[in-house]
Amino acid sequence: MPIALEQVTKIFANGRVAVRDLTLEIADGELLVLVGPSGCGKSTVLRLIAGLETPTSGRIVIDGRDMTGVPPNERDLAMVFQSYALYPHKTVADNLGFGLRMRGVDRAAIASRVGAVAAALQIEPLLDLKPAQLSGGQRQRVALGRAIVREPRAFLLDEPLSNLDPQLRVDTRAELSQLHRRLRATMIHVTHDQEEAMTLGDRIAVLRDGAAEQVAPPLEMYQRPRNTFVATFVGSPKMNLFDVTAVARGRGLTISGSGFSIESEMEALSGSIDPRVPLLLGVRARDVDLVKQGYGDAIAQVTLIEPLGHEAIVRAGITSGGPDITIVVNADEVPGSGETIGLKFRRDRLHLFRADDGTSVT
Amino acid sequence: MRWRPLSVLRMLFVFLFVFPVYWTIASSFAPEASLFEVPPIVPAQLTLDHYRALFDQRQFWLPMRNSLVVSTAATLLAIVAGTLAAYALTRLKFRGRSLLLAGVLAVSMLPQVSLVPPLYLALRATHLIDTYTGLVLPYLSFALPLSIWLLVGYFRQLPPELEDAALIDGASRVQSLWHIILPLAWPGIATAAILTFLYCWNEFIFALSFTLGPERQTAPVAIALFRGRYQVPWGQILAAAVVTTLPIVAVVVAFERRIVEGLTAGAMKG
Numbered sequence: 102m103p104i105a106l107e108q109v110t111k112i113f114a115n116g117r118v119a120v121r122d123l124t125l126e127i128a129d130g131e132l133l134v135l136v137g138p139s140g141c142g143k144s145t146v147l148r149l150i151a152g153l154e155t156p157t158s159g160r161i162v163i164d165g166r167d168m169t170g171v172p173p174n175e176r177d178l179a180m181v182f183q184s185y186a187l188y189p190h191k192t193v194a195d196n197l198g199f200g201l202r203m204r205g206v207d208r209a210a211i212a213s214r215v216g217a218v219a220a221a222l223q224i225e226p227l228l229d230l231k232p233a234q235l236s237g238g239q240r241q242r243v244a245l246g247r248a249i250v251r252e253p254r255a256f257l258l259d260e261p262l263s264n265l266d267p268q269l270r271v272d273t274r275a276e277l278s279q280l281h282r283r284l285r286a287t288m289i290h291v292t293h294d295q296e297e298a299m300t301l302g303d304r305i306a307v308l309r310d311g312a313a314e315q316v317a318p319p320l321e322m323y324q325r326p327r328n329t330f331v332a333t334f335v336g337s338p339k340m341n342l343f344d345v346t347a348v349a350r351g352r353g354l355t356i357s358g359s360g361f362s363i364e365s366e367m368e369a370l371s372g373s374i375d376p377r378v379p380l381l382l383g384v385r386a387r388d389v390d391l392v393k394q395g396y397g398d399a400i401a402q403v404t405l406i407e408p409l410g411h412e413a414i415v416r417a418g419i420t421s422g423g424p425d426i427t428i429v430v431n432a433d434e435v436p437g438s439g440e441t442i443g444l445k446f447r448r449d450r451l452h453l454f455r456a457d458d459g460t461s462v463t
Numbered sequence: 464m465r466w467r468p469l470s471v472l473r474m475l476f477v478f479l480f481v482f483p484v485y486w487t488i489a490s491s492f493a494p495e496a497s498l499f500e501v502p503p504i505v506p507a508q509l510t511l512d513h514y515r516a517l518f519d520q521r522q523f524w525l526p527m528r529n530s531l532v533v534s535t536a537a538t539l540l541a542i543v544a545g546t547l548a549a550y551a552l553t554r555l556k557f558r559g560r561s562l563l564l565a566g567v568l569a570v571s572m573l574p575q576v577s578l579v580p581p582l583y584l585a586l587r588a589t590h591l592i593d594t595y596t597g598l599v600l601p602y603l604s605f606a607l608p609l610s611i612w613l614l615v616g617y618f619r620q621l622p623p624e625l626e627d628a629a630l631i632d633g634a635s636r637v638q639s640l641w642h643i644i645l646p647l648a649w650p651g652i653a654t655a656a657i658l659t660f661l662y663c664w665n666e667f668i669f670a671l672s673f674t675l676g677p678e679r680q681t682a683p684v685a686i687a688l689f690r691g692r693y694q695v696p697w698g699q700i701l702a703a704a705v706v707t708t709l710p711i712v713a714v715v716v717a718f719e720r721r722i723v724e725g726l727t728a729g730a731m732k733g
Contacts, residue, residue: 114556153627173630180631186624190646199642200632251632 102164102254102287103129104150109159111145111311119145120156121311132281132288134302136295137334142311143291147257150289152176164254174203179248183260185240187232193243194219194228200251218250238269249280255287262297274300295335299323307331329381329459332452338386338414338427344456345382347374356382356453360423361399365448380462383452386414389428390445391436397443401426403436417442491701498697513702523703525677526685531710532595533670533681534663537602541659544603545610546652550640552611553618554626564615571608578604579672586673593675601669606662610655617651618644653718660714664707682707 104127111120119142127133135143148154150161152173161169168176179200187196197218198211206214219225222242232240241261248256261277262270278301281288292298298305299319306316307330315327326332332340345358353366354374374380394400401417404425413435415428420441428444436442453462490498491513493506517523551557552564582601583592591597621644629639645652670681677685686703689696 148627151627151631153630173627174633174635176631177633178631180628182624182628184622184624186622186628188625188628188643199629199634203629203633203638247628247632 103127104164104255104287104289105160105162106146106150107160107162109146109149109156109161111142111149111154112157119311120149122159123311123313125306125313125316127287127289130285130287132290132301132303134298134305135289135291135308136293136298136305137308139293141308143293143308144259145311146308147180147259147289147291151178151180151257177251177254178257179251179253179255180257181244181248181259181261183263185232185244185264187240187243187247189232192229192231193224193235196232196243197228197246197250200247204251214250218246222246222249237264237266238273241265241273245277245280249284253286255289258288258290260292261290263292263294270297277301296337299335305335307334325461325463326383326452327461329383329454332383332454332461336385338429340452341384341386341389341424341426342454343382343384343424343426345380345453346376346378347380347453348376349374356380356451358382358423360419360421361444363398363446363448363451365451374462379456381454381456381459383454384426384446385450386427386429388447388450389426390447391428391430391434392443392445394441394443397445399423399426399444401442401444403438403440403442406435406438408432408435415442417444419444487701487704491698491705493698495696495698513698514706516696517699517702517706521685521689521699521703522677523682523685523706526680526682527706527710529595529679530664530681530683530707533598533602534660536595536599537606537663538656538660540599541603541606541610542652542656545607545614545655545659546645546648548607548611549614549618550644552615554623554644555636564611567608567611571605571612575605575668579668582669583672592673593679595679597673598670598679598681601673602663602666605666606659609662610659613655613658614648614651617648617655620651621647657715657718661711664711 106123106125109120109123110118112118121142123142123146125133125146135146137143145154149156150163152168152171152175156169159169160167163176163178188199191199194215197215201211201214215228216225219228222245224239224242224246227235227239227243232243235243241264245261258277262273265273274297277290281301290298290301292301299322302319304316304318305322307314307322309330315322315331317325322331322335326335326340329342333342343358343361345356347354347356349355350364353364356363356365390397399419401419401423403415403417405416407414407416411432412429413432415430415436416425417428418425426444430436451463454460455462489506492509492511494508494510494512497506497508548567552560578601582604586592586597586601591600625643625647626639629643630636634642665683666681667683667687670684671687674680674684680688682703686700686707689700689703
């Protein structure tokens with residue numbers, strides 16, 4: 102079931118603008134991830150879709166119908182809350198069946214559907230327990246089950262994984278992905294974790310201050326970030342940004358920063374770049390190769406090494422007096438601390454942004 | 464036990480609170496003559512004279528009945544209306560919400576005596592002087608603000624997400640109040656009920672002002688009128704105090720178990 106937000110703005114009573122003129126379209130069966138730092142309005146967007154909040158202006162269209170003023174109990178959506186919000190005085194079975202009961206499904210049908218979902222989620226032994234008797238992971242499954250059992254038209258997931266420990270989170274993330282494929286239901290998943298967004302989403306919407314910075318499939322978001330906010334938010338470690346100026350030279354560009362200067366073949370750009378405009382060069386940590394000194398674009402001195410096993414994050418200062426850079430190297434080529442290394446930026450992976458508003462010029 | 468200052472203080476406190484209760488009970492069974500013995504620790508002789516006099520001569524069951532009827536009715540009304548009001552004040556968004564809440568508090572701040580003349584005129588005009596209704600309605604003037612404030616405080620503690628979840632699960636406002644909020648708010652409602660009942664039970668000025676005779680007088684008023692011109696029947700007053708305390712003890716005991724049950728069932732997060 103498609104869901105659309107049309108120029109939705111939400112201003113709370115205290116004057117805080119939570120959502121700013123947001124237009125989003127979620128296709129039928131799509132899993133869209135809303136991601137952004139805390140306070141960016143992503144949970145409010147979910148609550149607006151659920152009907153728990155009413156937009157100050159704009160429309161919310163669900164399945165082609167304007168649902169802006171319709172109360173939540175008439176929208177037939179399911180939501181999984183970050184706190185799970187299980188009813189503490191009801192057993193797991195009653196928690197799962199509550200939605201069906203409210204919709205007037207008869208007892209026998211409720212029991213069989215609750216049983217089926219409990220079996221699918223492997224929570225059958227828990228059916229007679231109260232939420233307080235469950236572990237965090239079990240509660241999460243019950244919360245998910247409560248959403249699934251209703252067979253709703255769409256799922257709204259508000260940071261459903263954030264209260265799980267890391268290992269369980271990765272497992273549950275994979276299950277969520279499978280669940281989405283199996284149910285083919287529209288899902289909107291809110292998270293502050295960019296990695297979760299990348300792995301789960303058919304598309305990702307990066308939100309900042311209540312507005313969408315970019316909406317794109319994960320890979321496109323990673324490879325062609327529209328501005329420095331998206332560029333640094335998506336991908337780990339964070340993209341390096343350097344103050345540079347660029348001058349058209351022949352068919353390419355000469356990009357000069359403090360401690361380095363590179364020739365690139367961004368020919369499409371060479372005409373449109375004004376050498377007086379300060380720019381930011383974006384280079385991801387994995388797009389820098391270690392080379393012999395003198396053969397690369399820059400020389401740097403290693404300040405910190407964080408081994409991760411199969412690779413290591415290396416932090417270094419570009420000499421002399423240049424900016425700091427973070428790179429990722431394979432385990433077999435980790436330099437020593439304090440060592441001087443040569444760096445070469447991969448030419449096809451460079452990003453250029455305007456320094457003033459951060460928008461991409463690549 | 465070591466004689467630390469704190470434990471001495473603690474014992475002093477216990478003594479201060481428990482001794483008057485003990486003395487009241489003990490003296491209510493003591494003959495009139497031995498009431499003022501010093502030290503007033505153990506009566507030499509026990510008697511039921513005061514209790515007999517209380518129920519035979521004074522017909523104390525009448526004010527007890529009146530107190531029970533009025534306090535129960537006022538508590539029930541205050542809790543039902545207070546629950547709905549507190550729910551609306553905490554969970555619904557409407558203009559002037561905090562102003563209304565402040566208004567409720569302001570109303571309950573008026574000294575009770577100042578309400579007596581206007582209420583008297585109003586009750587007389589509606590022919591409600593010396594009726595149960597004529598006591599229950601004025602009692603709501605303090606019982607309702609009290610229960611609203613207690614319940615608002617309790618409702619605010621309940622995670623709003625539970626109700627969000629219920630609404631999304633397809634429940635209407637009324638259904639979510641009934642199936643989710645009320646079962647969870649039960650301990651708070653019980654507490655509010657106990658306190659409201661206590662206030663009504665001990666109320667004196669309204670009961671004195673708006674009743675005319677023993678048919679509708681409540682226990683506190685009846686006890687106050689025990690004093691004769693020449694003597695104060697202390698023994699009967701003490702016996703009446705014991706009798707009047709019993710329903711309160713019963714109410715607290717009855718509700719306390721539920722309160723504990725409610726608290727243990729309400730766990731939300733680990």
